[in-house]
Amino acid sequence: MSAIKVEIPGYQAAIFDMDGVVTRTATVHARAWKEMFDEFLQRYSVERGEPFVPFDEEGDYFAYVDGLPRHDGVRSFLAARGIELPEGEHGDLQELDTVHGLGSRKDALVQQVLARDGVEVFPDWLERVKEWRQAGVKTAIVSSSLNCQAMIRAAGIEELFDARVDGAVSRELGLKGKPDPDIFIEAARRLDVEPSASVVFEDAISGVQAGAAGGFAVVVGVARHGNHADLIEHGADVTVSEITELK
Ligand SMILES: O=P(O)(O)OC[C@H]1O[C@@H](O)[C@H](O)[C@@H](O)[C@@H]1O
Structure with missing residues (x-):
């Protein structure tokens, strides 16, 4: 955790990586x-x-x-x-x-x-995403996985996202994979929000690198395995062990 104080309702959008941030599938x-x-x-x-x-x-x-x-x-x-x-x-x-x-x-x-x-959803993410959406924050899911849509459907959380940019969409549009920021930028575009007004949530090194390269307001490293230092080193502005550490 760094000293930066992040309150998500102060931003227009929250863009979540799926595996390891939203679902226990990493x-x-x-x-x-x-x-x-x-x-x-x-x-x-x-x-x-x-x-x-x-x-x-x-x-x-x-x-x-x-x-x-x-x-x-x-x-x-x-x-x-x-x-x-x-x-x-x-x-x-x-x-x-x-x-x-x-x-x-x-x-x-x-x-x-x-x-x-089946697919298990992290309860800390679920708790906050509902609050943030109620507060008017737009949400997107981003994933390199070709299984993303099937997984969020199986988990019953498809309705909690205003946009999805996954492995299938990337293939269709020819987007570069992480650590390039293309899929996060495409998600912000689909939400009609600037990257500079959006927060990225990522658990992977290639993912925080992508968020940092994309000019997003804040890159939150989700260090569920205690890998805080690694995520900060590769581009996270702040890290949490659980998403409920953020308001
Ligand atoms: O093979 P899939 O489902 O398309 O997923 C590709 C990759 O998707 C990423 O989200 C995961 O972090 C990787 O572990 C995974 O291999």
């Missing part, structure tokens, strides 16, 4: 990434006679994958391990060791968990 993604990458890395290391170094669900997830669009996440982690795979094509079968094949495999695992467990 861990669903992190586990799916781990299961998919570990299976791949195990085979890859045996083929090369190299030691198997598993995907670290915290370190590797936060550093290379969190917040990025699906295939950027695959590329970013593989590059960190010095592994190059063919791109493949959108819709590649899960069996293929291509960037798209690995992405499809990870998504199949996410779908299994969502079908089994």
Whole structure:
């Protein structure tokens, strides 16, 4: 937490990242990434006679994958391990060791968990978003995820947003993924509010970088894992452990 005092009704809009800020789904993604990458890395290391170094669900997830669009996440982690795979094509079968094949495999695992467990909303976010909307603050949801609309529908919170800019919308409009600020700027545009009058809420390093690059009034880092210093270092103006710390 920094010394800055932020009162959200003093701004025209609040723009929320989804996974890890609004919904308890960052861990669903992190586990799916781990299961998919570990299976791949195990085979890859045996083929090369190299030691198997598993995907670290915290370190590797936060550093290379969190917040990025699906295939950027695959590329970013593989590059960190010095592994190059063919791109493949959108819709590649899960069996293929291509960037798209690995992405499809990870998504199949996410779908299994969502079908089994549903989507949980963070109660601290829910409490505040209702108050802020009543106070006249416009709200948008922003996510790199192609599963965003299905997730907010499953969670029953679609009505709490005036705009949505997600992985599907980004693909349609050709928006750059985080850490570029495109999706946040598009959300402000859809709300008819200037970035300088809007507050961004983000839990990912790539996300606070995007908020800072977009000229938003305040970037709130949501440090649910105690990662305050990391978020401040990469562009958050203020951090909270829970959103109810803000009025
Ligand atoms: O694979 P999806 O559902 O399109 O999601 C892409 C990414 O969306 C981001 O919001 C998550 O932080 C990442 O973990 C996730 O991989």
